[in-house]
Amino acid sequence: MIKEIEAKSILIYNKKPSSWFGVHYYLNIYRGCSHGCIYCDSRSECYQIDNFDEDISIKTNAPLLLRENLIKKRYKNTIGFGSTSDPYIPLELEYELTRKCLEIIKELRFPLFILTKSNLVLRDLDLISAINEQNYACVAFTITGADDKLAKKIEPNAPLPSQRFEAIKILSSMGVKCGVVIMPMLPFITDNKENIKALVVKAKDAGASFVYCDFGMTLRDRQRDYYYEKIGPKLALQYKKRYKNYYSCPSPNYSELKAYFNRLCKEYDISNKMPSYDAENANIQLNLFE
Numbered sequence: 001m002i003k004e005i006e007a008k009s010i011l012i013y014n015k016k017p018s019s020w021f022g023v024h025y026y027l028n029i030y031r032g033c034s035h036g037c038i039y040c041d042s043r044s045e046c047y048q049i050d051n052f053d054e055d056i057s058i059k060t061n062a063p064l065l066l067r068e069n070l071i072k073k074r075y076k077n078t079i080g081f082g083s084t085s086d087p088y089i090p091l092e093l094e095y096e097l098t099r100k101c102l103e104i105i106k107e108l109r110f111p112l113f114i115l116t117k118s119n120l121v122l123r124d125l126d127l128i129s130a131i132n133e134q135n136y137a138c139v140a141f142t143i144t145g146a147d148d149k150l151a152k153k154i155e156p157n158a159p160l161p162s163q164r165f166e167a168i169k170i171l172s173s174m175g176v177k178c179g180v181v182i183m184p185m186l187p188f189i190t191d192n193k194e195n196i197k198a199l200v201v202k203a204k205d206a207g208a209s210f211v212y213c214d215f216g217m218t219l220r221d222r223q224r225d226y227y228y229e230k231i232g233p234k235l236a237l238q239y240k241k242r243y244k245n246y247y248s249c250p251s252p253n254y255s256e257l258k259a260y261f262n263r264l265c266k267e268y269d270i271s272n273k274m275p276s277y278d279a280e281n282a283n284i285q286l287n288l289f290e
Contacts, residue, residue, distance in 0.1 A: 002091070003057045010065035012083070021140075022276025023080030023113050027066065029097045030085045032056035035117055035158040038230040039144075039184055042084050043223040056091065063100040070108045076135065078277050079105055082115035092120060102127040111136035111277045115181065117143075117158040119167040129174050136277040138177040140212070141168060145190045146198035154186065165206045172207030177275060179203070179210035184217030188238055189231070191215065191251035193260055200264045210271040213261050216250035219243065 012026040032055050033042065043052045059065075070079075081087040087098040102124055105112055112131045114121060121128070121139060131137045141164040145151050148160045168178045180203040185191045196213070203211050219227060219239070228236035243249045251257055265272040 001051075001055050003055070004060050005057050006061050007059040007065060010059065010062050011069050011079075021080055021083075021113055021115065022078065022274055024077035025079045026083040027062075027079055027081050027087075027101065028083060028085050029059050029062045029081075029087060029101065030056055030089055030091065031059075033085045034089050034091070035086060036156045037117075037158065038154050038156075039186060039217055039223075039227055041184075041218050041220075041223055043226055045221045056089070058091065058095060058097070060095070060097070062097050063104060066101050067104050067108075070104065070110060073110075076110050078111040078113050078136070080113040080115070086116050086118060087114065088116045088118035088120040090120075099124050099127065102131070106131050106134070109135055112138070113277075114139045116141060117155065117164065119159045119163045122167050122170060125171065125174060128171070128176055132174075132176050136177075138179070138275055138277070139168075139171055140179045140181045140274075141165075142181045142183060143199060143203075144182060144184065144186065145195055146202055147195075150190070154189070161202075165202050168203070168206040168208050172209070177209050178206075179208045179212060179271075179275070181274075182211065182213040185213065185215050185251055185257075186217055187242070187249060187251050188235060191253060191257060193257070196257060196261050197264055200261070200268055200270065204268045204270050208270065210273060210275060211261075211265060212272065212274045213258075215254045215257050215261075216248065218247055219249050220247050 010027060014024050032049050032052050034053060034056065036053050040052065049055055081098065092098050106127055128137050128139065143161050143164055144154065146161055148162050151161050172178045180199060182199055200211055228239065262272055
């Protein structure tokens with residue numbers, strides 16, 4: 001069910017840049033996501049969305065709230081899209097709320113970080129490039145597996161990994177910093193050296209400047225139930241034996257894979273760290289009337 005709502009607030013503030021993505025402000029225009037990724041943590045009860053794949057709320061007043069918030073800010077700290085819901089779900093084609101928010105970010109000259117699984121981001125290449133030229137823009141693509149056939153099973157409604165790599169190639173050719181986020185890494189499914197090497201090599205070939213990897217996944221309450229149903233009883237039994245009801249589920253080969261990943265990044269001359277504009281340019285104060 002699609003529901004249009006008037007949100008009371010739009011920005012989530014972090015006093016310090018987040019440890020993962022280096023942003024001070026998170027912006028989520030949509031609640032719920034139609035990409036259908038079987039592992040998504042946002043299915044958990046704490047997010048209070050009963051049917052995460054179909055019950056999508058659209059914050060129609062997001063651009064208005066964003067403008068009201070940003071004109072009050074004294075410092076140009078990074079605005080991050082995509083912490084709990086992808087800013088480029090298919091409904092964005094109709095509503096264009098992400099694009100309208102990017103127009104405001106460009107107008108008010110704030111730095112930008114986008115995390116997405118969708119090549120729909122290319123529609124806004126003009127705005128992202130302009131933001132990058134006047135300040136800073138970074139686009140990270142979540143890609144958990146390099147193989148398109150596997151991706152159709154674990155991310156059934158999302159654009160294919162090959163399409164995301166092509167988007168990286170186009171964005172990076174325009175001078176926009178791009179990267180790949182391998183997160184989550186699914187134990188017994190994507191946590192193998194072949195997949196990790198394929199992702200690093202494809203990222204490098206596409207012009208990505210970084211690959212960031214987390215060697216495991218999270219599982220809790222109804223997210224866990226949904227995931228186990230999708231992977232089938234045999235594989236679910238392996239998870240139950242190893243992880244019981246733990247929230248954090250690192251790969252059984254965590255240390256080996258991490259060392260291998262770091263060696264690959266060095267070999268292919270690509271950063272294994274998430275870039276952070278705020279870490280380098282924190283607290284740049286807004287000029288009067290800018």
